Amino acid sequence: MDDLYQGNTIQDVGRLLPTKIERIEKGKEVEQIVNILKNAKRDGLKVSIAGKRHSQGGHTYYPDGVVLDMTSFNRILGIDKKRKTIHVQSGATWDDIQKALAPEGLAVKVMQSQNIFTVGGAISVNVHGRDIKNESLGHSINWFHLLLPNGKIEKVDRKSNPELFKDVLGGYGLFGVILDVELQVTDDExxxxxxxxxxxxxxxxxxxxxxxxxxxxxxxxxxxxxxxxxxxxxxxxxxxxxxxxxxxxxxxxxxxxxxxxxxxxxxxxxxxxxxxxxxxxxxxxxxxxxxxxxxxxxxxxxxxxxxxxxxxxxxxxxxxxxxxxxxxxxxxxxxxxxxxxxxxxxxxxxxxxxxxxxxxxxxxxxxxxxxxxxxxxxxxxxxxxxxxxxxxxxxxxxxxxxxxxxxxxxxxxYATKKQLLESYPNFDEFVKEKEKYDPNEYMTSLFFERYRK
The missing domain is CATH 3.30.70.2520 (Alpha-Beta Plaits)
Structure with missing residues (x-):
């Protein structure tokens, strides 16, 4: 399938944590993605979410689990020039988004310094970039649809569901599958x-x-x-x-x-x-x-x-x-x-x-x-x-x-748990939020397992 997945062993781009998984499945349509989670739950398997796998610490897989690869779920769903917004599926890369925006005279507000990453992955790590006026990516997200671990799909924005919005943004794929997102964009100049x-x-x-x-x-x-x-x-x-x-x-x-x-x-x-x-x-x-x-x-x-x-x-x-x-x-x-x-x-x-x-x-x-x-x-x-x-x-x-x-x-x-807690004093609260939305821990990763204990 790719050079990071050979013989049921998966890696991220760091190639330091090779891990045997049960299977990798490509997300293509919403109903099919819902069924991937449902079937994994039926089989007693954990699910992790992957984009381009540039998160390097086992954030996108778990031993003997199912990896939901979102890179094929990548359509541009619409551009509103008047409102300066773009609606995209979460597997779209910033390159895909720029290619759609450029002919319209529009540009992204916030993204990484490279355009090879998926927007779902970027939301999951709450990226920042070179723009010094628009802060982190979270400030240019209007809303997103989230497939929760319980199988329900919820539209999330910072006003109607501020708690879940804060959990998913920089939540490393642990609260559900980001399906699509509306981004506020700006003029190309x-x-x-x-x-x-x-x-x-x-x-x-x-x-x-x-x-x-x-x-x-x-x-x-x-x-x-x-x-x-x-x-x-x-x-x-x-x-x-x-x-x-x-x-x-x-x-x-x-x-x-x-x-x-x-x-x-x-x-x-x-x-x-x-x-x-x-x-x-x-x-x-x-x-x-x-x-x-x-x-x-x-x-x-x-x-x-x-x-x-x-x-x-x-x-x-x-x-x-x-x-x-x-x-x-x-x-x-x-x-x-x-x-x-x-x-x-x-x-x-x-x-x-x-x-x-x-x-x-x-x-x-x-x-x-x-x-x-x-x-x-x-x-x-x-x-x-x-x-x-x-x-x-x-x-x-x-x-x-x-x-x-x-x-x-x-x-x-590389960091110790003590260092993580000093840097992120809300981490224990984050774990409690995770338990609230996913009490049976259907969705997890090597990264979460390392630091949650």
Whole structure:
């Protein structure tokens, strides 16, 4: 069926938790999906929900269970240009959505920085992105239909059912199957890219001023993980509004540019310090060269995604994400820098974004306005390699918690239960909510089993 499902053994893209399951079933029609749950219940089997399986910690499967693969349940059901909304099935990817919106002169408000993920998966982890004005994804969801574990279908929105809305948003597929969703979208626009270098110490004041600038719609930053400039060198990329008309050229969606070159340089940086220094040098030069160029909103959201599909028999790339209150950033970076100089964890990249305070999810990761640091690591697949990396990442989580920060849950579960509870004090309440809606635990995952106890 795919390279992540062979001989009844399933994996996610991290390829660290191979697990034998009973079967995988493709969701295609609502009645058929209802029957998949009904038949699993009849057979005494647990159900997990999967999209593209980029959640890396066993969120999408469970031993000897049924995996409901939603990627075929992906139709665009309607666009309302007047209301600026799009109605889609949950297996649609952001690429599908952008291809439907672009001809209408519309664009997504919030999505991940890559467009390969399903909207149902994005809701389940409550994503955020480069947009600095529209907060997390939850704020652009009008409503969704949810197939509950008891077999009933309910229309959920934040006004009529605020409790269930908060549970499902960032609920990791544990409260039911998201069937379809209406998203509030916005106008596609032409932006001017502005890039510059910013120091670590001035970054908090830079972020505060950025948020207050009405002309800046999106922004992100990168900080060096290269040995020569480790956590010292930063550049920022901003997207400013213009009066440039959205002509056909701007409206056309771009594909990945030079993915082979990016892949080759990243591969070199996985193996050598020289590769890390070279990649940072070329990356910085390239992004700074984009200053004053023009790009549409849709295309500004279409980053390269090939690096997320890394496959190797001996090692793997894993993601982690840390959230830090804005004013803690300089001291946090100094502590992380000191840690990285002593530790030999293979850190490949740090991308930085702004995240507004968010209470739309029971498991909110942004308890105040925060800076998000998305880390890409590489490590071996053998047990001792994973355990070694786990210890290193747990130390990074401890540093994050010391600075009143939090960490994100869609990735490999390196964190201890104590760390999770410190980061997500509502987790026990989340478990109780889960028991309320699914008392027989028909829907579960390896991730939930690890942390619920």
């Amino acid at each position: 032409v932006y001017k890219i502005r890039t510059k270098k910013v120091s670590v110490d001035e970054f908090p004041s830079y972020v505060h001023s950025l948020r207050e600038n009405p002309n800046v719609k999106m922004a992100y930053a990168r900080i060096s993980v290269a040995p020569k400039t480790l956590m010292d060198s930063m550049f920022v990329v901003e997207y400013h509004t213009t009066k440039q008309p959205l002509t056909g050229n701007f409206r056309k969606l771009k594909d990945d540019q030079q993915p082979f070159l990016t892949y080759s340089l990243l591969n070199l940086s996985r193996k050598t310090s020289f590769g890390k220094d070279l990649l940072w040098y070329l990356q910085e030069r390239y992004f700074l060269s984009l200053d004053k160029s023009l790009i549409s909103r849709n295309n500004a959201m279409r980053s390269e995604s090939d690096f997320l599909l890394y496959k190797n028999q001996k090692d793997t790339d894993t993601l982690q994400e840390f959230f830090i209150p804005i004013d803690e950033y300089p001291s946090y970076v100094k502590d992380i820098q000191a840690f990285l100089k002593k530790d030999d964890i293979n850190l490949l990249n740090f991308t930085i974004r702004y995240v507004s305070k968010d209470d739309s999810s029971m498991l909110s990761y942004a308890k105040t306005d925060m800076i998000a640091l998305v880390a890409l690591f590489n490590h071996g697949k053998q047990k001792h390699d994973v355990e070694k990396s786990q210890k290193s990442i747990q130390k990074m989580i401890d540093i994050t918690l010391k600075h009143n920060g939090t960490f994100y849950l869609p990735y490999y579960p």
